[in-house]
Amino acid sequence: MKMNEGIEWAIHCCSLLAHLPDDATLPVGALAEFFEVPQAYLAKNLQLLSRAKIVSSAKGPGGGYRLARKAEQISLLDVVQAIDGRDPCFRCSEIRQRGPSAVAASNYRKPCGIARTMLKAEKVWRDELKKVSILDIKELGIQETNPAQARKAEDWLTHVLRFP
Amino acid sequence: MKMNEGIEWAIHCCSLLAHLPDDATLPVGALAEFFEVPQAYLAKNLQLLSRAKIVSSAKGPGGGYRLARKAEQISLLDVVQAIDGRDPCFRCSEIRQRGPSAVAASNYRKPCGIARTMLKAEKVWRDELKKVSILDIKELGIQETNPAQARKAEDWLTHVLRFP
Numbered sequence: 001m002k003m004n005e006g007i008e009w010a011i012h013c014c015s016l017l018a019h020l021p022d023d024a025t026l027p028v029g030a031l032a033e034f035f036e037v038p039q040a041y042l043a044k045n046l047q048l049l050s051r052a053k054i055v056s057s058a059k060g061p062g063g064g065y066r067l068a069r070k071a072e073q074i075s076l077l078d079v080v081q082a083i084d085g086r087d088p089c090f091r092c093s094e095i096r097q098r099g100p101s102a103v104a105a106s107n108y109r110k111p112c113g114i115a116r117t118m119l120k121a122e123k124v125w126r127d128e129l130k131k132v133s134i135l136d137i138k139e140l141g142i143q144e145t146n147p148a149q150a151r152k153a154e155d156w157l158t159h160v161l162r163f164p
Numbered sequence: 165m166k167m168n169e170g171i172e173w174a175i176h177c178c179s180l181l182a183h184l185p186d187d188a189t190l191p192v193g194a195l196a197e198f199f200e201v202p203q204a205y206l207a208k209n210l211q212l213l214s215r216a217k218i219v220s221s222a223k224g225p226g227g228g229y230r231l232a233r234k235a236e237q238i239s240l241l242d243v244v245q246a247i248d249g250r251d252p253c254f255r256c257s258e259i260r261q262r263g264p265s266a267v268a269a270s271n272y273r274k275p276c277g278i279a280r281t282m283l284k285a286e287k288v289w290r291d292e293l294k295k296v297s298i299l300d301i302k303e304l305g306i307q308e309t310n311p312a313q314a315r316k317a318e319d320w321l322t323h324v325l326r327f328p
Binding site: 076 | 169197274293
């Protein structure tokens with residue numbers, strides 16, 4: 001089972017946007033430059049984040065993306081579900097209702113125990129993602145990023161915000 | 165993110181095989197009949213279970229599949245990984261090493277904090293799957309299966325084992 005690659009980009013993007021001063025925005029072109037990723041690809045994922053009210057966009061010259069909520073109010077689960085949707089990974093196709101042992105459909109009121117068990121395990125994973133916010137990710141980045149890289153990122157950001 | 169459909173079949177199959185008397189086996193044709201699924205499709209997944217030493221097969225007339233270990237020694241994680249492999253769902257493409265803030269590769273010794281966080285959340289899901297055995301699933305089935313269905317399944321199994 002492979003997670004949508006866009007999730008990795010989206011988390012990195014949100015973490016960068018969490019560094020912006022209030023009311024500043026970054027155009028999609030600048031984000032694509034910073035992450036060295038095709039702009040059309042990033043734009044598609046930013047639209048998904050926008051639809052989930054994780055980022056918002058200001059139109060027109062000098063416009064661009066910013067976080068739509070405070071970084072501490074955006075969880076990794078929000079980002080994952082914005083990109084990948086809310087469907088469970090395990091989908092029950094009601095195998096138990098097939099074959100020679102099947103009985104009338106009215107006898108299957110309670111969901112299948114296998115499905116319930118699989119979905120319960122997924123829920124634990126989602127609950128874990130819900131515990132981590134974009135602010136946590138930003139702070140982890142601040143702690144761990146190599147100082148030379150942090151300086152280069154800051155210089156780049158200052159330049160882009162001054163000369164959009 | 166969608167889980168391989170074969171996982172659902174594989175768990176149901178293992179749970180059925182856990183009902184067999186010692187040393188009895190079920191041919192793939194009988195399993196395909198019981199679950200009303202194309203035999204070739206089921207055979208492919210049984211091969212994956214066999215490779216993971218979850219089931220074993222007896223060759224020749226009267227041959228077929230049985231659990232290779234006790235049902236309490238097979239976890240749902242074993243089954244999921246047999247069908248879907250052991251790769252993590254989240255794959256880090258080292259986005260942090262791209263773009264204008266990148267520094268020399270030697271500065272990225274510690275894995276990216278975003279990847280670590282995502283993988284930690286997945287691990288919680290896998291640990292949850294590891295806690296549940298095929299015996300647990302079998303017992304849940306015994307508790308919850310409609311008595312008429314349980315009787316039909318038992319009759320079918322008795323017949324198939326007697327006239328393979």
